[in-house]
Amino acid sequence: MSLKDAATRVRENAHAPYSGFKVGAALRAASGAIYVGCNVENIAYPEGTCAEAGAIAAMVAAGETELTEVHVIADSPMPVTPCGGCRQKLAEFGVGTVRVTMGTTAGQEQVMTLAELLPGAFGAAHMGDR
Template sequence: MKSLEALFAAAAAVRSNAYAPYSGFAVGAAIRTPSGAIFSGVNVENASYPVGTCAEAGAIAAMVAAGENRIAEILVLGDGEALVTPCGACRQRIREFARDEVNIHIAGPNGLRASFTVGELLPQAFGPSLAESHAP
């Protein structure tokens, strides 16, 4: 199975498990690491908004819990006419583990809708190398 197809399948498989009783807007995300491992996550809402978490954050947490720390590619899957791109906080989370040239694929239930690089979605980002250069 090709990488993009595997990411789509993983995001689609977990998306129905999203906990979205308030918005009704289920999102699934899947990350591929350089090792080829795939980690997925879903959005989890909370009555005490904004305590919920995004699908991308769940996938990143699963990746880190498994001992990996680099994103090679990510796919975000959601419904609607507008593209379901990562929110600002998730763009920064992704940037923590991905370089500017890493692809972020945006999909709907029927397949891929658009692809962007991390650098396109979060230009001039404050990343790990900048944080290290500013450390005391």
């Protein structure tokens, strides 16, 4: 299954009763396995979970900590980018050259790298010898 297909399928499971804005995300780990996540809204904003964060959590829960490719999809007029928090979360587990495809349900796509999405990402090097 492709990342696009996986993201498209999981998007249908999103819990978005308040915004109606369903998002699906799929990522490929270094092992080649695909992990998926969808947004999960909560009436007590901002207690929801983004699709990208869900996919990352699934990957980590499976014992993996490196992602190599990401696909995010939503029913929007233009490709939806990960929010700032999710950009940082993706950067925690992927190098700057990781390809992130952002798509719409109508088929429009935009591709960027993690470094393009989050230039100057905060990383372990910023922590020094702790």
